[in-house]
Amino acid sequence: MATALLYKRNGWCNLQPMRVTRPAEIAVVDLSLCDRCGLCLPLCPPEAIHLALADLVVDGVACTGCRKCVAPCPVGALSMVPNRAAA
């Protein structure tokens, strides 16, 4: 729901139907590799990645599992894991 609202607010993808199932995989960050450069933040369509007190946080509820953040990470700190909340 939160994701759908974000899509709506930003007009990023107005035609996307509201999702009722959770994605099978979501992104996670390995903070031992992450350099806190912030590159992944503007790549995230639902804006699910934040820098909170200089540490990267992926919001597992807002993440749509689109993988757009994974390959661009210069140090390979982002990866996909099974989503425990998946329907």
Place this chain on the structure above:
Amino acid sequence: MPDVDVLVVGGGPAGSIAAAEAKRAAPEVSVVLLERDRAIGAPVRCAEGVGDAGLREFADPTGAPWTARKITKVIFWAPDGTEVKVAEREVGWVLDRTRFDAFLAAEAVSEGAEVRVGTEVTGMRRDGDRWVVETRGARGAETIRASIVIGADGVETMVGRWAGLDTRVPSRDMESCAQYVVQGIDFDPDAIYLQFGDQVAPGGYAWVFPKGVGVANVGLGIVALRADGRSARGYLDDWIAARYPAGAKTGYTVGGVIVHTTVKRTFADGTLIAGDAAHMVNPLSGGGIVNAMKAGRLAGRTAAAAIREKNTTADRLSSYHDDWMKLLGDDHLKYYRIKQALEDLDDGFFNALARTVNAIPTPKRTLGRIFAHALVKHPQLIPVAARFFF
């Protein structure tokens, strides 16, 4: 709850210039600049190269302690290694960003702005005609009420997000960059080197920017969509292993460079965003320092004038966006179209182009002549040129 007229978030070139210019334009306006990291200028996420003319609009580099090296030559390496020298004059500088950023912040302080390091903004919300900004830092958690917030907080801009601006970028326009400081290598310390090629840096280029004799920032940027699965750091490790196997890597940094066009809206009620935060990097070169300073100057002046007029609405602040688009933003739209056209050309084309340019005698190698020769020999370039003019 302390009140401030202009709160600048981020102590890079955009932020410090914005703070200084706001004070210069209206000394009675209170200006506070917040920097998340414990030191202005560190960590360095930059290749540190800057053009001479742009830099001189803001500071005199002659003999300045914040320059590392004066650059008089630009050398391109084609994908096959063919070397092309294109300039032999005062082209630019490699900065020492740690010192340069601190110098700019000190200038802001001397104009009367207050600078707080080690202070992070954790959120902001609108209350009437003000922003209520939550911060956390050396002095603990604090709340600041600000009439205008200038977001100069880089590619990750949270200020833009909190103000409801869309600062997202498609993956194809994000350069993933990695860079080492490499010591004990052999190159011309008066030159910067750039190499293109799908094997070296797909969708971007690799660079050697001298910091001194035998010491350089050696890095590259790639577009991950066009890469073969290696990360930017993987590509760089392989490039350095091939080119400078004996070099000592004494430091490294990574970061993103947004090679897109300016965000559609750089302003909101009580908000301006500038520099990397607003995607103001030149999409063709990836250079952003001077652009950030130019935007910071506009933002600082606009903010000061708006405070004086007691009108900080989005409507009032929109002149900043128009001024930026006239100054550089509209040019970036052109550069972006050229970038897109160049993406269709392959390594074979660039190797052939290098040989064409090398056929022109070095002293006669002006950009205009290179362009004319290239168009005649390589008709594939005609649509690229057309995109520049239309």
